[in-house]
Amino acid sequence: MKQRSGPLAGIKILDMTSVIMGPYATQILASMGAEVTKIETPEGDNMRHVGPMRNPGMGHIFLHANQGKRSIVLDLKRPEAQEVVLRLVEHADVLITNVRPQALARLNLDYDSVKARNAKIIHISCCGFGQDGPYAARAAYDDLIQGATGVPWLMQRYGAKDPCYAPVTLADRVTGLHAVYAVTGALFARERSGEGQAVVVPMFEAMAQFILGDHMAGLSFDPPAGDAGYARLLTSHRRPYKTKDGYLCVLIYNDKHWRNFFDAIGEADRFTVDPRFSSHGNRAANIDEVYAEVGRIMLERTVSEWEALLDAADIPNMPMNSPQDLLDDVHLRAVGLIRESEHPTEGKLHTMGNPTSWSNTPLDPKAAPAPHLGQHSVEVLLEAGYSAAEIARLMAEDVTASSSPVQI
Template sequence: MGSPTKRNGPLAGVRVIDLTTMVMGPYCTQIIADMGADVIKIEPPDGDGTRYISIGPSPTMGGVFANVNRGKRSVVLDLQTDTGREALRRLIEGADVFIHTMRAKAIAKLGFAYADVAAIKPDIVYTNAYGYSRRGPDRDLPAYDDTIQAECGLTAVQQMLTGEASYVGSIIADKVAGLTALYATVMALFHRERTGEGQEVEVGMFETMASFMLVEHANGAMFSPPLSKAHYPRAVARNRRPYRTKDGHISALIYNDKMWAKFVDAVKPSWAGPELATLQQRARQIDRVYGLLAETFLERTTAEWLELLRSLGIPAAPLRTPDELFDNAHLNAVGFFETVDSEYGPVRFPGVPTWFSRTPGRVAGPAPELGIHTRQILDEAGMGMGAAAAAR
């Protein structure tokens, strides 16, 4: 297979040792790989569990795994053995970033806590991505997306909105925490670039989602004494939902005063009096406003509303399924999807959502088969074929 493919992107030349599993950590390192870094995924002999939990072309290549591990190189190391741990130490010598999603006690027991890794590579950027920060009493609790959605207040907000406690239809805690681990790691790399200093970074999924939820829901509860309960009324209004039309549904937000005036002038609803003329007035009775709008949207078709609202500069969109995104005209026009050849045939990945004029990222390649790069990477580190075999 030779040496790793030369990559472009703002993180080209960065090497990452990736001991993450499932989605939070792998999503972070997937983006790092797409941005040009060489991401070496360290897997146990049975592989990352995400290989097995979704639909894919083989039993070890589920779709979720294939997406969040694309472009990485897979090395199988049994870290319960001296040989596996020694191989990892050798790989750390050439790394810029070490990132893991183990609980603090588990990574320390293996001998790869920050102090251990920094003793090998003093300028390493070392990122811990946990369920709960190790500085708190819940540090040793296991965590998954569902439990963090519950604990951070998201399921309670869903209950305010719909009347029933529920999860949102996306593994949002995993993904938001993964993005947080990404920016924290890159910030530490930026500091190292300026000073030469490595450091330890910690990202807790619970703390991340508490921060995420309280952006708007902290509201009056931030002040002393509290001025309100911790919730943002517009977000949890019972009538806040896509509007039914004559033939379907539409999403629309008639928000500021300029938009409101244009809508009232064009549609002339009988209920639109001076008591609703300002954003402040509407905010105080937002659920009633949504209910009145819902009645009005029943009067026209989805296409008629889209044409009118867009002509007025009011945000409006049809409701799409995830399947429809693959044929979306806008996404296809901007080249959002990238097709990558793999041993299973072409794979159409959702691509890099950011754009750089000088150092653009791109889908780094297909996801690796379990351990396929073990011999190659250990050879690069000077450990030879024997070490590769023993490490497994």
């Protein structure tokens, strides 16, 4: 396998995750240089089958969430496949899963089982709920966790006609970022102690922390000092402002911004004369009226006129972009986040790099393309010490499968 670069070069990760939360985390770890081996069922990760796609089993989300990884097929319902994982564990640094812990124990791949084969293993369990509470064994998906942590309630408070989910896999990706630091933090702890450990990364708790950080509000106090909800985020006027010919995102935030804004529109005295605008506290207390008034004023000019005026006044503003606009964005192109790559079977793709930059351990700008199902099964088994005859037997018994023409 190609020698990797980056801060996690040399780290070997076994990836027993699927859909988005876990694969998003392990793709980030792969982009940082880790060698990630993705363990898939014979049917493959569900996201392989979600279009659009050019070829079966290579859906768009799968392509983005699985760059830089290898794929081995193992039917983990079979004891022989469970033994393969345990042999791979012997030479791995991290095993990360989003299999429910109760099912993982039935597969003999819980922490105690893998620790018996590698005392230094870091076992990351991404699951729906913390394992010390009454929800421990419940299934969890992004929609369910968004609902359980108040996202639809917030959307309705914001102005949606009915409760609705955020149109992104918010819970999956928030929790995936928690999984990334869980891996890197546990690796750092092992460097100091020489010991591995088990880390549980639960979706419900991760999203509850995320939501309550903004919206606990008056409920922070006992007895309550008001209702839940951060008013500035919930006002229906907090949205891109309509102009004469389009929309513009503007945040007039601190006292300097407000003074500059009123100067720019020829109402310099208004900051001190109108008490609704004269301090941060007053603006927060009158946020609906404040944002509504700005919305009225923004209708007086075009987008380009406002951009010129606000830039000159040093007032933060950005265009309201679409996904297509992001692909064409000059900044994202310049920093290398948006790039083109050539997939061996899927052709030319728009792909994303890692958003961070490193002075001493730079990341490899050319990630390997997302793998076909079982593309590396033979390669991984050979590395684990299986003979050609053993691999042939495992294939004949449907314990594993390969899409690669590699000869054994």
